[in-house]
Amino acid sequence: MTGSRTTRTVVATAFGGPDVLAIRDEVVDEPGPGQVVVDIRAAGVNPFDHKLYSGAFGTDESTLPLHLGSEASGVVSAVGRDAVGPAGPVRVGDEVIVLADGAYADRLLVDADAVLPKPQALGWEEAAGYSLTAATAYDMAELASVEEGDCVLIHGASGAVGSQAVQLALHRGAQVIGTANPRNLDAVRALGAVAVAYGDGLLDRVRTAAPDGVDAALDTAGTDEAIDVSLAVVQDRTRIVTITAFGRAADEGFRSAGGGNNESAARRKEARLPLLELAGSVITVTVAGTFPLAEAATAHRELQTHHPRGKYVLVP
Structure with missing residues (x-):
């Protein structure tokens, strides 16, 4: 032509x-x-x-x-x-x-x-x-070493990346606690997670939902509340990953994904084809x-x- x-x-x-x-x-x-x-x-x-x-x-x-x-x-x-x-x-x-x-x-x-x-x-x-949100969720799960038997806290669990992170963590055999706006809690539950509302008292609600502790946290919200709660409940800071709170991650010793990080870019590119196999079944x-x-x-x-x-x- x-x-x-x-x-x-x-x-x-x-x-x-x-x-x-x-x-x-x-x-x-x-x-x-x-x-x-x-x-x-x-x-x-x-x-x-x-x-x-x-x-x-x-x-x-x-x-x-x-x-x-x-x-x-x-x-x-x-x-x-x-x-x-x-x-x-x-x-x-x-x-x-x-x-x-x-x-x-x-x-x-x-x-x-x-x-x-x-x-x-x-x-x-x-x-x-x-593809972009699924690859971002995959990158976060890999950085936090999410695996079978973990209890994973996911902030912003009803959003585009958060909802896919919930589904991917469940697919790996983890228990998931998802935070969200109160109007979106039913949607988080429908994904298979334990849903807790943002706002005052979040730390207590997370501890109630996870009496045996939280192993990892994935933050897609980027609020101080989300980061503070994650730091309070996850002992190993290398298993806390954010895609938005880059400044706090650098200052307080937890991890960030994306933001021009070459390792994140490589992981996401490698995941493109494998993630297609999960589309519509494992991840919606x-x-x-x-x-x-x-x-x-x-x-x-x-x-x-x-x-x-x-x-x-x-x-x-």
């Missing part, structure tokens, strides 16, 4: 809040060697997407406009020569998960290495929100809401305001 096609894509035209997001039409070239084009069916929304244009990582205007999104699902519509992904050759018509920058779009040109087979058990919206995905691509700013406002139970997804 020759020539090019167009796509609508979401970009940040400046640094700031969701109001800086805009839709632009851009050209998508035909794939070169080792590349594929994917027609996007759904794109996952993550807190990192907002941090990227908020100024949290700097405000170098030469990087504008910023293309947003890092995970999506879709159908391969064109392939270049030697287009081989982690699971083998990629072909036109393949249903896939894409892990690449600029995923808030109708169509995306990516390296074949960024393309994974979409599990049949997942719909488009679920598939778009699966909760879609908290869907938004048209043109309403990406609304999705970001909602994400910052409501901390949803599950993932927000954009649908082109």
Whole structure:
């Protein structure tokens, strides 16, 4: 095939809040060697997407406009020569998960290495929100050495990463205590965890739920309350892992996952294919809401305001 096609894509035209997001039409070239084009069916929304244009990582205007999104699902519509992904050759018509920058779009040109087979058990919206959160949960569980017989405390257990961490820990044979907003406790119980509410008295409630002690803690909430309780109930600080409270982790001797850590990145990449085998059976995905691509700013406002139970997804 020759020539090019167009796509609508979401970009940040400046640094700031969701109001800086805009839709632009851009050209998508035909794939070169080792590349594929994917027609996007759904794109996952993550807190990192907002941090990227908020100024949290700097405000170098030469990087504008910023293309947003890092995970999506879709159908391969064109392939270049030697287009081989982690699971083998990629072909036109393949249903896939894409892990690449600029995923808030109708169509995306990516390296074949960024393309994974979409599990049949997942719909488009679920598939778009699966791989990054599952890999993050896996990274945390590995760092904390979660294994059969452990009692594991998971903060933010109803959220996108937290809910998958609950399911993964249970799959490993651990008992799980999950903290959540009171309105989400039933959802945490439905996953198979013992649910306890955030707020005053959390330490006492956790100790009541775990009379024999807590072996490890996974923090996806990042609040001082979550960290304080974890430090109080877990004796071995190397078995406390956070994905948000990086400063306290460095100061107080427990572990953090992500945040540019090369070891975390390597673990998550290695886990991509094995985690696909767990999708839809061991690990399910909760879609908290869907938004048209043109309403990406609304999705970001909602994400910052409501901390949803599950993932927000954009649908082109």
